[in-house]
Amino acid sequence: MKLRPFYAVLERELVRMIRQRTRLVAAMVRPLIWLLVIGGGFNSVVGRAHGLNYQDFLVPGVLGMTTLFGAMLAALTTVYDKESGVMRMMIVAPLPHAWIVLAKMVSAALAAIVQALLLIVLLVLLGHFGNGTNWALLAAAVAAASFACAGIGMLTASFSRTLDNFAAAMNFVIFPVFFLSGSLYPVESLPVVLKRAAIINPYTYGVDFLKHAILPASVPTDFSVGLDIAVLAGFSIVALTVASWRFSQESAYEPMIRVLTGKPS
Amino acid sequence: MNAPQIVTTPAAIRAEGLTKRYGEVLAVDGLTLEIGTGQFFGLLGPNGSGKTTTIHMLATLIQPNAGSAEVAGFDIGRNAVKAREAIGIVFQESALDRTLTVAENLRFAGLLQNLPPRTISERSRELLELFGLGQYRATPVAALSGGMRRALDIVRGVLHQPKVLFLDEPTLGLDIPNRRRIWRFIERLREHTSMTVLLTTHYLEEADGCDRVSFIRKGRLVECGAPRALVDDLGKHILEIEGADIERLVARLEPKLGPCLADGDVAMFRWRQEDITELVQLQSELGAKVRSWRVRRPNLNDVFLWVAAGKELRS
Numbered sequence: 001m002k003l004r005p006f007y008a009v010l011e012r013e014l015v016r017m018i019r020q021r022t023r024l025v026a027a028m029v030r031p032l033i034w035l036l037v038i039g040g041g042f043n044s045v046v047g048r049a050h051g052l053n054y055q056d057f058l059v060p061g062v063l064g065m066t067t068l069f070g071a072m073l074a075a076l077t078t079v080y081d082k083e084s085g086v087m088r089m090m091i092v093a094p095l096p097h098a099w100i101v102l103a104k105m106v107s108a109a110l111a112a113i114v115q116a117l118l119l120i121v122l123l124v125l126l127g128h129f130g131n132g133t134n135w136a137l138l139a140a141a142v143a144a145a146s147f148a149c150a151g152i153g154m155l156t157a158s159f160s161r162t163l164d165n166f167a168a169a170m171n172f173v174i175f176p177v178f179f180l181s182g183s184l185y186p187v188e189s190l191p192v193v194l195k196r197a198a199i200i201n202p203y204t205y206g207v208d209f210l211k212h213a214i215l216p217a218s219v220p221t222d223f224s225v226g227l228d229i230a231v232l233a234g235f236s237i238v239a240l241t242v243a244s245w246r247f248s249q250e251s252a253y254e255p256m257i258r259v260l261t262g263k264p265s
Numbered sequence: 266m267n268a269p270q271i272v273t274t275p276a277a278i279r280a281e282g283l284t285k286r287y288g289e290v291l292a293v294d295g296l297t298l299e300i301g302t303g304q305f306f307g308l309l310g311p312n313g314s315g316k317t318t319t320i321h322m323l324a325t326l327i328q329p330n331a332g333s334a335e336v337a338g339f340d341i342g343r344n345a346v347k348a349r350e351a352i353g354i355v356f357q358e359s360a361l362d363r364t365l366t367v368a369e370n371l372r373f374a375g376l377l378q379n380l381p382p383r384t385i386s387e388r389s390r391e392l393l394e395l396f397g398l399g400q401y402r403a404t405p406v407a408a409l410s411g412g413m414r415r416a417l418d419i420v421r422g423v424l425h426q427p428k429v430l431f432l433d434e435p436t437l438g439l440d441i442p443n444r445r446r447i448w449r450f451i452e453r454l455r456e457h458t459s460m461t462v463l464l465t466t467h468y469l470e471e472a473d474g475c476d477r478v479s480f481i482r483k484g485r486l487v488e489c490g491a492p493r494a495l496v497d498d499l500g501k502h503i504l505e506i507e508g509a510d511i512e513r514l515v516a517r518l519e520p521k522l523g524p525c526l527a528d529g530d531v532a533m534f535r536w537r538q539e540d541i542t543e544l545v546q547l548q549s550e551l552g553a554k555v556r557s558w559r560v561r562r563p564n565l566n567d568v569f570l571w572v573a574a575g576k577e578l579r580s
């Protein structure tokens with residue numbers, strides 16, 4: 001097994017993440033705004049439940065948001081790679097082409113994990129994190145949620161040909177996935193249609209897993225940890241398989257190589 | 266008694282009936298080709314003749330509809346990953362990450378080729394020096410000029426010391442000084458390594474330095490040989506004339522000079538002898554009927570024109 005090519009893709013992702021400071025700052029500011037402004041605002045409207053105010057309830061949700069956005073944006077750079085020369089460098093490498101998909105997915109998950117860690121540090125400093133957290137469970141939850149989000153991203157990327165689709169993906173994938181999960185409210189309390197949507201949304205299980213790790217045991221969650229892990233792992237594997245299959249189809253039927261190598265005149 | 270042993274140097278590239286169809290278009294049509302190890306081979310043809318499609322099939326990036334090929338001894342279908350290990354390719358379009366620096370790009374490309382980081386930095390230093398990019402290691406690729414970017418693209422393509430290098434129109438879109446520079450780099454590379462090179466270009470005159478060239482037209486190979494021999498076979502001189510009543514001129518000259526290639530107002534004839542006194546006499550006979558009269562040496566462009574026109578080259 002060749003590890004260096006794999007490492008190359010991960011390293012490039014991290015270098016780019018650190019270099020694009022604004023992307024990183026936005027990834028920190030976005031969840032903090034939700035937590036401090038929206039969470040803080042609703043605190044006075046929504047009462048306490050199970051000894052928890054709304055802002056505390058929101059912590060797993062905003063942490064999940066970071067993994068979702070972090071992984072999605074990193075996975076969607078695959079589309080950018082297709083349009084720039086980068087995918088050309090990767091397809092000539094002596095690896096099965098499915099490996100490129102795997103490496104991209106792992107690097108997207110890694111980007112999400114790094115951003116989640118940064119946010120956790122910020123939340124601890126702000127005093128919104130730490131009480132009653134099960135750290136081992138948290139590590140597992142962040143990793144599982146990040147991989148599942150990377151899977152959503154790779155699926156989206158494998159079905160979008162151009163960067164124009166990128167904006168569409170943001171609106172039509174990230175936001176529904178975020179809002180139709182248990183991030184902002186318990187799934188239990190949703191109306192039937194939305195509840196069904198939340199139940200088939202793999203991201204819901206990521207947020208639920210984070211709740212198990214972060215919220216006190218007295219707070220009821222929607223699913224069991226076992227189910228969360230099963231759904232997240234299962235979905236990640238399915239997403240990887242489908243994205244790899246799409247990718248190999250694309251190069252077999254060649255629209256991609258045509259995009260990559262320029263239209264012959 | 267020992268059976269006589271047949272020693273054959275394995276061909277670096279061997280293609281057999283390679284065919285690629287895109288809907289109605291036969292991009293490559295039954296291409297059969299053998300390129301010996303260490304050769305510098307030119308695949309020449311106009312835009313849309315199937316050069317890029319041929320290279321992409323040989324580089325295992327697209328699958329042929331029919332036919333087979335081996336590169337460095339590996340079947341491009343069954344053994345694609347092994348074949349890619351032996352291949353370097355410089356695409357018509359750049360294959361670089363514009364957001365990374367020169368050195369970072371080479372590191373990324375080298376790691377993808379499974380090279381150890383030490384080797385990558387040693388080789389990139391050497392190659393960047395060789396290609397005149399020594400002082401740009403820390404420059405973002407986006408800040409390089411087109412010519413420098415092409416040079417870097419070639420460095421990227423040879424970093425892992427491939428046995429077979431594909432160069433798809435390495436000078437396309439560059440101005441003349443930059444084209445010359447790129448050719449100098451390719452020359453230097455040939456001096457330093459022994460790899461087999463398959464080059465495509467539609468600037469036919471650039472292929473003079475190839476060991477062998479093939480002309481491709483509408484997906485089919487039409488002629489193959491050493492550039493000098495092809496040019497010599499064509500004739501010693503090309504006579505180009507222009508005149509108002511070109512048809513009558515041609516009718517008058519063809520019995521003496523053989524078939525001509527007509528292109529609008531211009532007609533071209535081949536002249537097989539070194540001695541051109543007869544041509545000079547002819548010129549004075551025709552006098553003012555000819556607007557312009559030029560005798561020059563043939564080049565690969567002429568070879569292609571005559572081949573394309575379907576004239577018998579060795580008649």
Ligand SMILES: Nc1ncnc2c1ncn2[C@@H]1O[C@H](COP(=O)(O)OP(=O)(O)O)[C@@H](O)[C@H]1O
Pocket residue numbers: 254255258264265287290291292310311312313314315316317318319
């Ligand atoms: N992916 C593709 N889909 C459809 N037609 C294609 C594709 N790639 C190449 N072609 C067609 O095949 C022919 C050969 O193209 P190409 O190999 O790029 O020529 P060249 O490199 O010699 O300019 C052209 O007519 C081109 O339009």
Ligand SMILES: [Mg+2]
Pocket residue numbers: 264313316317318357433434
């Ligand atoms: Mg081409």
